[in-house]
Structures are given as structure tokens and as C-alpha cells.
Amino acid sequence: MPTEILDGVYDITCTEVDGAPGRIRAYLTDGGTLVDTGLPDSTTALLDGIDATGIDLERVVITHMHPDHTGGIDAVLGSYDADLYLPVGADPEETPPVDHFYGDGDTVGPFEAVHVPGHVGHQHALIATDDDYAILADAVSGADQRGLAGGFHLPPEKFTQDLGQAERSLEKLRAYEFDAGLVFHGSSVLSEASATLDRYVLPAE
Secondary structure, three states, X not given: OEEEEEOOEEEEEEEOOOOOOOOXXXXXXXXXXXXXXXXXXXXXXXXXXXXXXXXXXOEEEOOOOOHHHHOXXXXXXXXXXXXXXXXXXXXXXXXXXXXXXXXXXXXXXXXXXXXXXXXXXXXXXXXXXXXXXXXXXXXXXXXXXHOOOOOEEOXXXXXXXXXXXXXHXXXXXXXXXXXXXXXXXXXXEOOOHHHHXXXXXXXXX
């Protein structure tokens, strides 16, 4: 069921699917933007979670085309009259018709898109323009996904196309200030997230 993780932002943790890399979740804003759609096996829980919020869905925004982020697209768009947004460079072959493609610096609902390649080349994070949070796609995971206490960590190499590029992309995120950094795997950082990211990226003096 959904948890209002921030004011007006719901974490819909669908299920802990066997064999999947950590929790399967999506994020929904009270303005009607759903970010990512989980796995096909988590679709029922995703739809139940959306319904439980009572929010009218206006758009579905996909951060990148990995199956744990796109598996519920058909079910969601079959249930709601919402527009589909994919990042530039994504292959829409496996999705319903795409209403909009977005790229670096574009406004997508309540967010500014930031291109953060590495995990996959077309991946984008989403920075809330009027609030103090960011949805970080799989640019980082919660450190507890790797058995570490708190903070952020790069996603596992086996799920990442170019780990060096993924690390370099974190510099782009450091140009933004956000108090909360929401992730899809592991635990989100809900306060001082920009400072937490800085400590992860910058070498200790």
C-alpha cells in the first residue's frame, strides 16, 4: 500500500519480488505524476496503491527502460487516461504509443529532467522544481541495498552498463540542492540528501 513518504509524494512499494534487485516501487505525486511502473508481476499491487491514494493520474514518466521500471505500463495506461513520457534514447517498441519524449533540462510535470547515463545510457533523474526533493532513478541506490548503513551507493555493476560513467553522472546531480533523494532500490535519504551525496562523491580530506 502507498506511504506518503514526503508531503504530497507517495512511495508505492509493490512487493519484494523473488529474484528482483531490492524493493519494487513507484512514486506518485499528488499532482498526478506516476514515476515508473515496477515489474509485470507487481502490477496488481501498483494499481491498488494508485487507487488507494485517490489521485487522478495525469502522466506516467519512465526514468529508464529496465523491466523493473516499465513492467506495469500497459496495465496502468489501460486503467487510467494518462500520457506516457519516455526519455530520449529509449526504445518504445515494447510500450504503448508514446505521447512525449523528454530530455535533459526539459520540464516533465512537476520535475526538471537531468540526464544521468551510466546505469543505462538514456536514464534521467527528476528534480522537483517547486519542492525540495529529487527522484534519482537508478543513478544511485540506498546504501543498505549493499549492506551498508544509510546514504547512497552506486547500483551494482552487474546491472550497470558503464560504472565509470555512472559515477561521473553524480557530478551533474551535485549541481542541484534537494533535501530528500528518493531511490528505487534500498532506502531513500529523506533529509540532507545533497550533503549526503557530496560525502559519497567527494574524497575524504
